[in-house]
Amino acid sequence: MTIRVLIADDQQLVRTGFQMILDAQPDMEVVAAVADGAEAVSEARRLRPDVCLLDIRMPKLDGLEVTRALAGPGVENPLRVVIVTTFDLDEYVYGALRHGATGFLLKDSGPTLLIEAVRAAAAGDALVSPSVTVRLLQHLARPKQAALPVNDPLTDRELDVVRLVAKGCTNQEVAAELFVSLSTVKTHLGSIFTKLGARNRVEIAAWAWESGVVS
Amino acid sequence: MTIRVLIADDQQLVRTGFQMILDAQPDMEVVAAVADGAEAVSEARRLRPDVCLLDIRMPKLDGLEVTRALAGPGVENPLRVVIVTTFDLDEYVYGALRHGATGFLLKDSGPTLLIEAVRAAAAGDALVSPSVTVRLLQHLARPKQAALPVNDPLTDRELDVVRLVAKGCTNQEVAAELFVSLSTVKTHLGSIFTKLGARNRVEIAAWAWESGVVS
DNA sequence: CTAAGGATCGGCCGTTCGGCCGAGGCGGAA
């Protein structure tokens, strides 16, 4: 069961290099190597490779557009797409992943990771370049430290109120949920307003989402 | 400049296997191989290796606790920690990353990825197992498809209102921001309430966060 | 013991919100 790969990159040398690396693997076969995005879409639809390696910067259609066409939301039989690029800008990463990419490699990653990325994509997994991953992880870990400067930490009870408010509960519903009176809820809310510097309950809800108090 | 590695795993065979793989690399050296979490912390603090490979399941202290002690928030000179485990449960992944881990490997990943993970960690990057990464990416990409069933799509202008409301703006502020009257804002809000089935503006804000309209 | 902070309650008051009616302009589709 060989893994059939399509390569799309506007640079001849890159295409050849990738092809040599992958064809040297006994279980991989490059079935197409194209130079622009439009060609990538048509060839990918015709050949239906197991994995598509796409550059970001390409003529006619860039890699993100091609990804959306081949693997984006709403595509019936999405292909596995790995973005391979020189640029590690965050906008590209998030754009690619939102458009359906299952991998993101930088061209300085070395042949080992390229092979592993193809193998992972063929298996339905996703390999992301370590230098990119570290920033993705920072994004994941960020919400746990305070998003806004909160000098005064909220008490447990206040956090209960915040969570319910962020869900859209009225003060009356919060009171019923916590088995306390409406007055108590309003008192807690007053403390919350002061501590967070919020001006209305929506700002409290926004803080809750940003800080990871609710998910 | 060799990469000095500490291995912590309660299984003798795993420790030996990892050590053989890593010692076979010319630029890597295993400086310690311990069997429980407490030993891992003390040895890591004494030897200060470049990379720590930690199992989740360990006696005395589990891998997450060790990670927090060595690389967690608030640690002055955090060490690079890569979690290596058999279990790919989400709770472990997120727990590890929140506690400061810079890598997450499954034991079925093959020696190639182990080596790459150590190399990445030593460079300050992070390599995560492809089968785990694919779920992390789903978490990132999930918000963009509709979170709640929205039969009636919002118009562009209504989305403008939603975004400002979700930021905590009052109706008056929304009106000023969009250069329309207060009445217009309230009319738009009425349509939004109907379309989303929301009962108050906080539910609109919550929908905005969940659906990715705001980030 | 005393002080401090958290959780619990109450009342008063002005502002904002949200629902419900109405209206007109404007562009595209039938």
Add this chain to the structure above:
DNA sequence: TTCCGCCTCGGCCGAACGGCCGATCCTTAG
């Protein structure tokens, strides 16, 4: 042209919100 959807605007009104004052109980720290 005639419709229809979208954006624009106005008034009215009850309910909810948010600020401000007060108070009691309890636990923990000093």
